[in-house]
Amino acid sequence: MKILFDTNIILDVFLARQPFLGNAAKLFAKVEQRKLVGVLGATTITTLYYLISKQLGKKETKQVIAKLLNLFEIGSVDHLVLKTSLSLDFPDYEDTVLYQVALHNQTQGIVTRDRQGFKKGTLPVYSPAELLNSLNLFENKGKR
Numbered sequence: 001m002k003i004l005f006d007t008n009i010i011l012d013v014f015l016a017r018q019p020f021l022g023n024a025a026k027l028f029a030k031v032e033q034r035k036l037v038g039v040l041g042a043t044t045i046t047t048l049y050y051l052i053s054k055q056l057g058k059k060e061t062k063q064v065i066a067k068l069l070n071l072f073e074i075g076s077v078d079h080l081v082l083k084t085s086l087s088l089d090f091p092d093y094e095d096t097v098l099y100q101v102a103l104h105n106q107t108q109g110i111v112t113r114d115r116q117g118f119k120k121g122t123l124p125v126y127s128p129a130e131l132l133n134s135l136n137l138f139e140n141k142g143k144r
Contacts (some may be wrong), residue, residue, distance in 0.1 A: 004039040004102035006112035007044045009128060014052055014064050020113065024126035027111060031071050031136060038072040041101040045074065075101035092117050
């Protein structure tokens with residue numbers, strides 16, 4: 001399964017944000033184990049660098065970004081993605097851009113804690129707990 005990760009899920013992991021860390025870390029582990037293909041928007045990387053460096057400093061943040069670049073596919077944010085995003089009636093432009101990245105990268109959905117930001121789209125939107133349940137059901141089906 002290929003899923004776009006919203007920025008908030010990655011922040012939950014690297015900033016150890018409670019009570020969200022548990023499920024976010026489990027999803028991150030699924031990407032590390034190659035049981036899930038994770039996609040991040042290119043703009044997510046720059047946003048993460050900015051926000052994480054405020055708390056962890058430049059050196060540690062570069063290590064975080066290097067890890068993300070090794071584990072996740074990075075979806076381009078190009079002219080087409082930005083222009084198409086302007087034509088959609090999502091409440092937040094950043095979410096619209098990430099939604100377009102998800103579409104252009106043929107993902108099967110988006111994982112986020114901000115379901116409202118993506119409700120006008122047609123892709124499935126999962127909370128971390130919902131995605132974990134779906135993945136566990138899929139894995140258990142394969143064991144039968």
